[in-house]
Amino acid sequence: MSRAEVLVGLVGADATLQSRELPDGVPPSWRESSTLAVVGKPTQRIDGSDKVTGRARYTPDIKRPGLLHGKILGSPHPHARVHGVNISDAEAQPGVKAVVVLPHLLGGAKLESEKARGKLVPVVRYLGQPIAAVAAETPEQAKAALARIKVDFEVLPHVVDPDEALKPNAPLVFSGPVSMSGSAGGGGAKGGIPQKGNLRGPKRGAPRGKDAAQMEQAVAAALRSGQTVVRGTYRTQVQTHSALETHGLTAEWAGDELTVWASTQGIFSVRDELAEYLEIPTSKVRVITDFCGGGFGAKFGAGNYGVLAALLAKKAAAPVRVCLDRREEHLAVGNRPASEQNIALVSGKDGKLAAIELRGWGAGGAGAGAGFAGPANNVYGHCPAIYTEEFDVFTHTGPLAAFRAPGHPQGAFALEQAMDELAEKLGIDPLELRERNDPHPGRRLERQKAAELFGWSRRTLAGQLPPEGALGHIRRGLGMAQGCWYYFWSDDSHAEVRIHRDGTAEVLAGVQDIGTGVRTPLAQVVAEELGIPLASVKVSIGDTRLPVGPGSGGSVTTGSITPPARDAAYQARLSLCKEVAPLVGAKDLAPGPGGKLVGTAAGKPIELSLKQAAAKLRKEQVSGTARRKPDYDAAATNGRAWGQTGGVQLAEVTVDTLTGIIRVERIVAAHDCGRPLNPLLVESQIHGGIIQGISYALFEERRLDRRTGRMLNANLEQYKIAGALDVPRIDIALLEDLHGRTSTDARGIGEPATVPTAAAVANAVYNAIGVRLRELPLTPARVLAALAAPATGTAPR
Amino acid sequence: MNAFTWVEVTTAEQAVAQLSAARGGSALLKAGGIDVLDRLKEGLDAPERLIVLRRPTAGSKSTLSEISEIPASRLPDSITRLLPAGNAGDAPQPRDCLRIGALVTLAQIASHPTILRALPALAQAAHAIATPQIRAVATIAGNLLQRPRCWYFRSADFHCRKKGGDECFALDGENEYHAIFDNRTCAAVHPSGAAVALLVLDAIVEIQTASGTRQQRLSAFFVSASQQGGDVKRENRLEPGEVITHLYIPLPSPDERSLYLKSKQKQSFDWPLCEVAISVRRAPSGAGSLLQAARIVVGGVAPIPWRAKAAEAALLRLSKLDIESVRAIAQAASDGARPLAKNGYKVPLCQGVVAQAVMQILSNA
Amino acid sequence: MVAAMADSDSGGVSRRGFLIQSGTGSAASLLGAASLPAVRSSAQAAPAPAAAPITEIGPGPVPVQLQVNGKTVAARIEPRDTLAHVLREQLGLSGTKIGCDRGACGACTVWVDGIPTPACMTLALDVAGTAGKGGRAARPVTTIEGLSTAQGTLHPVQDAFVAHDALQCGFCTPGMVMSCAALYERKRSQGQLAALSEGEVREAIAGNLCRCGTYPHVVRAMLSTAKGTGNGKNGGSR
Numbered sequence A: 001m002s003r004a005e006v007l008v009g010l011v012g013a014d015a016t017l018q019s020r021e022l023p024d025g026v027p028p029s030w031r032e033s034s035t036l037a038v039v040g041k042p043t044q045r046i047d048g049s050d051k052v053t054g055r056a057r058y059t060p061d062i063k064r065p066g067l068l069h070g071k072i073l074g075s076p077h078p079h080a081r082v083h084g085v086n087i088s089d090a091e092a093q094p095g096v097k098a099v100v101v102l103p104h105l106l107g108g109a110k111l112e113s114e115k116a117r118g119k120l121v122p123v124v125r126y127l128g129q130p131i132a133a134v135a136a137e138t139p140e141q142a143k144a145a146l147a148r149i150k151v152d153f154e155v156l157p158h159v160v161d162p163d164e165a166l167k168p169n170a171p172l173v174f175s176g177p178v179s180m181s182g183s184a185g186g187g188g189a190k191g192g193i194p195q196k197g198n199l200r201g202p203k204r205g206a207p208r209g210k211d212a213a214q215m216e217q218a219v220a221a222a223l224r225s226g227q228t229v230v231r232g233t234y235r236t237q238v239q240t241h242s243a244l245e246t247h248g249l250t251a252e253w254a255g256d257e258l259t260v261w262a263s264t265q266g267i268f269s270v271r272d273e274l275a276e277y278l279e280i281p282t283s284k285v286r287v288i289t290d291f292c293g294g295g296f297g298a299k300f301g302a303g304n305y306g307v308l309a310a311l312l313a314k315k316a317a318a319p320v321r322v323c324l325d326r327r328e329e330h331l332a333v334g335n336r337p338a339s340e341q342n343i344a345l346v347s348g349k350d351g352k353l354a355a356i357e358l359r360g361w362g363a364g365g366a367g368a369g370a371g372f373a374g375p376a377n378n379v380y381g382h383c384p385a386i387y388t389e390e391f392d393v394f395t396h397t398g399p400l401a402a403f404r405a406p407g408h409p410q411g412a413f414a415l416e417q418a419m420d421e422l423a424e425k426l427g428i429d430p431l432e433l434r435e436r437n438d439p440h441p442g443r444r445l446e447r448q449k450a451a452e453l454f455g456w457s458r459r460t461l462a463g464q465l466p467p468e469g470a471l472g473h474i475r476r477g478l479g480m481a482q483g484c485w486y487y488f489w490s491d492d493s494h495a496e497v498r499i500h501r502d503g504t505a506e507v508l509a510g511v512q513d514i515g516t517g518v519r520t521p522l523a524q525v526v527a528e529e530l531g532i533p534l535a536s537v538k539v540s541i542g543d544t545r546l547p548v549g550p551g552s553g554g555s556v557t558t559g560s561i562t563p564p565a566r567d568a569a570y571q572a573r574l575s576l577c578k579e580v581a582p583l584v585g586a587k588d589l590a591p592g593p594g595g596k597l598v599g600t601a602a603g604k605p606i607e608l609s610l611k612q613a614a615a616k617l618r619k620e621q622v623s624g625t626a627r628r629k630p631d632y633d634a635a636a637t638n639g640r641a642w643g644q645t646g647g648v649q650l651a652e653v654t655v656d657t658l659t660g661i662i663r664v665e666r667i668v669a670a671h672d673c674g675r676p677l678n679p680l681l682v683e684s685q686i687h688g689g690i691i692q693g694i695s696y697a698l699f700e701e702r703r704l705d706r707r708t709g710r711m712l713n714a715n716l717e718q719y720k721i722a723g724a725l726d727v728p729r730i731d732i733a734l735l736e737d738l739h740g741r742t743s744t745d746a747r748g749i750g751e752p753a754t755v756p757t758a759a760a761v762a763n764a765v766y767n768a769i770g771v772r773l774r775e776l777p778l779t780p781a782r783v784l785a786a787l788a789a790p791a792t793g794t795a796p797r
Numbered sequence B: 001m002n003a004f005t006w007v008e009v010t011t012a013e014q015a016v017a018q019l020s021a022a023r024g025g026s027a028l029l030k031a032g033g034i035d036v037l038d039r040l041k042e043g044l045d046a047p048e049r050l051i052v053l054r055r056p057t058a059g060s061k062s063t064l065s066e067i068s069e070i071p072a073s074r075l076p077d078s079i080t081r082l083l084p085a086g087n088a089g090d091a092p093q094p095r096d097c098l099r100i101g102a103l104v105t106l107a108q109i110a111s112h113p114t115i116l117r118a119l120p121a122l123a124q125a126a127h128a129i130a131t132p133q134i135r136a137v138a139t140i141a142g143n144l145l146q147r148p149r150c151w152y153f154r155s156a157d158f159h160c161r162k163k164g165g166d167e168c169f170a171l172d173g174e175n176e177y178h179a180i181f182d183n184r185t186c187a188a189v190h191p192s193g194a195a196v197a198l199l200v201l202d203a204i205v206e207i208q209t210a211s212g213t214r215q216q217r218l219s220a221f222f223v224s225a226s227q228q229g230g231d232v233k234r235e236n237r238l239e240p241g242e243v244i245t246h247l248y249i250p251l252p253s254p255d256e257r258s259l260y261l262k263s264k265q266k267q268s269f270d271w272p273l274c275e276v277a278i279s280v281r282r283a284p285s286g287a288g289s290l291l292q293a294a295r296i297v298v299g300g301v302a303p304i305p306w307r308a309k310a311a312e313a314a315l316l317r318l319s320k321l322d323i324e325s326v327r328a329i330a331q332a333a334s335d336g337a338r339p340l341a342k343n344g345y346k347v348p349l350c351q352g353v354v355a356q357a358v359m360q361i362l363s364n365a
Numbered sequence C: 001m002v003a004a005m006a007d008s009d010s011g012g013v014s015r016r017g018f019l020i021q022s023g024t025g026s027a028a029s030l031l032g033a034a035s036l037p038a039v040r041s042s043a044q045a046a047p048a049p050a051a052a053p054i055t056e057i058g059p060g061p062v063p064v065q066l067q068v069n070g071k072t073v074a075a076r077i078e079p080r081d082t083l084a085h086v087l088r089e090q091l092g093l094s095g096t097k098i099g100c101d102r103g104a105c106g107a108c109t110v111w112v113d114g115i116p117t118p119a120c121m122t123l124a125l126d127v128a129g130t131a132g133k134g135g136r137a138a139r140p141v142t143t144i145e146g147l148s149t150a151q152g153t154l155h156p157v158q159d160a161f162v163a164h165d166a167l168q169c170g171f172c173t174p175g176m177v178m179s180c181a182a183l184y185e186r187k188r189s190q191g192q193l194a195a196l197s198e199g200e201v202r203e204a205i206a207g208n209l210c211r212c213g214t215y216p217h218v219v220r221a222m223l224s225t226a227k228g229t230g231n232g233k234n235g236g237s238r
């Protein structure tokens, strides 16, 4: 340990040098990015040309000699008991090489009793639930053979609609208490919570460090205090992840060793799940993911399809590929759960929040942990009384999975609209209302910057901007919302850096690229540390043979893996110094600025570039390894919410009051993510978050037929995803927020960028038409219905 | 997709012969194949023989993939007699027509200079359909003859009336995108955007039959279940084994104009929630009303492209353009609508789109 | 084998091109008439004297040739095989992706006759050349692999995509690039490249879904490459 000066705070605002306790073996902290050569500069992806030429190989592109095609038999019923599965007819079909029955189901909530029993889950709880699979020479043969698998189903009554599921005599999804394990960044529900019928809960919540029971009382007292109260009920829909590459895995055995190519966000979690499921040693499983066509939270484990691929490959003694089709993707591999949220805000006339109460349910199908209270408990954490209750409602539909900022877009949709309503009721500008309740320094600066870029001062009260269009039917509105995300990292993140004699370097880390482009920031931090060009750094990722890295979820990747990468590069430099010092006669050779090695030889100062020093090596390479260090000096908080990133978005929309069609014309987004290592890639992530947010706000919704429990839009045509013509002008203000706690100051941005969008759009729609829409998606049908109903808002129409 | 025999033909006569020969098995005609592949992949159709009507190779005399202007002097009588009469009671006069071959793609239509200039409603409709990639492949006849997009119909899991089953799942199911007119037997809306435009342009369809050709007005071509004694299994009057060869569209006189508007939730490809085409003919100055002819056809609201006759009548009575009268015309557009549980919004929507179309066409007139 | 195809009286320019190609190279030998039991042909009786004969293929696999990225290649396909499937599984051209398999995402976009086309909704026989009576020429197909030169020089659109980070996970990227490069080539051949508008770019990619949300950078990449500034190495986006 040693003390050092570290730059802390928002660059260009309150950043100051502070003294910090630094652990041993870490390089000196970087100052603001403008003083750096590679880091912090907009830099094109080092693997970009693989992606634009089609050279990049994704899981369905992997070809192995003798590759077979696997297809899954999913349950055609949403609720049934399986009494037996007969595969012999299927096995005899042309081209068929193996047929297997899924031993037990992965994903979703589990009955405590079923867990104990282990094997073969005999109950189907959602349509599309995997039951068995076939491997054949062609996909068509495999598909044809599926029809020959005979499953003895006892079809049971089902319920797919949460409102129906809450009725007294609704069919039960689970006959007893359940729990569900989480995946990185979300999901998960611990046992020990009350459960009655299809309703499980409440999970009682309060801001970190506060007692929920006390908070409940405090909220009740505030509600009775006679201060201003706004209440509302908000509903959100089921959104499916819909990564453009579906889930898939190719498995190949060599003896008792299994190699798989998987479309995943977590190569190590796939490895561990396969090893556990197949009861083979972890060391016998290798997972490779060169490229992954998007995950958004749903691609962590091996998945039922992955297990089936491994079992088929074993049985057929040939490699087997199982890649889902678009329909299976919608049905069976996760979604963002629906919610109903009842929120109440209590405030003084001065706009200071006195209490926030939030109660409601989330509906994640046959999964648990569909919460939404993150924003309520964290964004206005200074509010003295905050209490939340979250319930799960079970239905016979595919279980939820973590989805980009799990719970937050839902939670922000309710909370930030309620804030908007409160602002109007108190006659305070919505931005100003946040100012009075949210001291987070990042968001403070973000509000200011975003408002300037956007021209927030143009905003008038709801419905007051002049009508546009020949029939005066176009109404324009401006709205804002904000959000938070957490600063998570995985300290089980390791990297190795090798410096070769020719002055090039290699960084090895067991992470995977899901689209964020992690290869590039890895190369950047190493190039910066070593003082060599970016092109001299080779990055190896996406293989469980590499040092263990984090799963890409919860926005942890960059903040977890770049510090050890930089630290490993520093360690490699230290060993380079040690190796080269005797060769140049400089005992005190040490790392200096700009990647140089400096010292004195024969009484004179000497300075070697990395390339010069490496050339002197008598061995092939020197290397350094490092593990993610805990955050430096973690006790000191300086009053800053170190654990939270912000994000403020302002939206401008038009609403056609004749057709109900909403168009988002502009979004201004201000965000912080620690030190933006590569602003170009950060910008891409923010675009992605916003566009998914708009798509969630206006278009996306899983549509089910209640009677049969079938999904009606399990495609990409009626499951509507925003395209190029739906995307507004987007302007971004990006903060440089140095927290001085790791060697790179990086934090994630993937998730925070999608949190406030839907809420900002909804607030802008309200501002346009003076009627508040409290249910997602904001469809033309809902707009027209709202316009036809008697006005509910206080604003003129 | 089932395995099938590929039977490739380049003329309508061959196609008809192959379709009727069917040799005891089933045969399905493919043009661009966008709709056909969707149905084959879902298993809604499983023909033994796919009759593939290909674009004739260069140099052939076939007009199946051509757009050409046919001067009045060369217009066949069979077409002339179906042209709209200039004034009620008059015998139809030959007029210059545009002839569009059945295999012409939507992309060709959307960019054809004559269509852009003289028949803008058609160009706009073609451009608004699906994606650029699909428009490059999809043909005009295929677009008119594609099967409905009702999501129950499109899923092999639902054996609904349209497939010969005995119930309609949409009537008390998820019917947000379904019909508000003529919807009691089958509420699927007619899917073709091109049809909506072609109807206001008085298009005539030419059909190859086993014994020759026949012609009919497109306005009498599409049929709903209620118009054919409850038969929901088809959407038009094309008989089995027949093949569309051409469309004839009278070229408008200088005082006529048309436009098409599509209201879609998503601006990048989306099916219409409601679409409208309108054509008007200005009245000579001094006449009491602004217009002497008007047609309004609304799509996405009925099992067939829906003539909004009451709105047409109101439009014809219009003597000056003001917002109140436009609203009144729009109101009339939803006369007779009987929405289902979840598509009530289509009533104001249909009015709204018609209002915009009327406003737009009259202020440009 | 050439004789087997030469009876058509509608042979135009493209047909002659096919005869030349199929007469050379290794593909031709695969197409000997003897190996084509499944291709039958019957001259159609009246009423259409000018029509080409009717060709019947399948339902089993038949040898055909495809013209992909400027090369003539042999394949064995069933009539029901889509172009996307054949490119990926038989020809090893896995740059063409399948996102929806229903024409709704654009991931499978390739050029047929130079025009962006959904390969998942195109049957391989639609573009294949066949031998036998009534055989016909293959139509040229260009995939993402054919866009850059064999020497690895990227198309200007590909360069611009990299420079402006118009790609994230990259799964939609090949299709997106094919749509954009077609637009670029069209505008260039019209001498209108510099006039390329944002609206034109958005329209051209309206059928290409990107779940990661790259659209703004795609637009930026296209506009700057059209103006000749797209190939800056780093930070071209700022």
Ligand SMILES: Cc1cc2nc3c(=O)[nH]c(=O)nc-3n(C[C@H](O)[C@H](O)[C@H](O)COP(=O)(O)OP(=O)(O)OC[C@H]3O[C@@H](n4cnc5c(N)ncnc54)[C@H](O)[C@@H]3O)c2cc1C
Binding pocket: A717, B028, B029, B030, B031, B032, B033, B034, B035, B036, B037, B102, B103, B128, B129, B130, B131, B134, B137, B138, B139, B140, B141, B142, B143, B144, B145, B146, B147, B191, B192, B193, B194, B242, B243, B244, B245, B269, B270, B271, B272, C102, C103, C104
């Ligand atoms: C994502 C997506 C979005 C879409 N959006 C729209 C939209 O917004 N609006 C819209 O209108 N359409 C839309 N479509 C539908 C599309 O336009 C049609 O599927 C297409 O136009 C069909 O043309 P085709 O040539 O491919 O027809 P095919 O698929 O080849 O044929 C369709 C049907 O017509 C029959 N047929 C074809 N030609 C003839 C002929 N000459 N004589 C007799 N029968 C014939 C066939 O047997 C078949 O039954 C969309 C499709 C997709 C996939």
Ligand code: SF4
Binding pocket: B148, B150, B151, B152, B153, B160, B161, B162, B163, B167, B168, B169, B170, B171, B178, B185, B186, B187, B188, B232
């Ligand atoms: S609306 Fe028509 S097509 Fe749809 S389910 Fe009912 S009968 Fe079938």
Ligand code: FES
Binding pocket: C097, C098, C099, C100, C101, C102, C103, C104, C105, C106, C107, C108, C109, C118, C119, C120, C121
């Ligand atoms: S895969 Fe062809 S359009 Fe989606």
Ligand code: FES
Binding pocket: A244, A293, A294, A515, C167, C168, C169, C170, C171, C172, C173, C209, C210, C211, C212, C213, C214
């Ligand atoms: S980059 Fe991932 S889908 Fe477009």
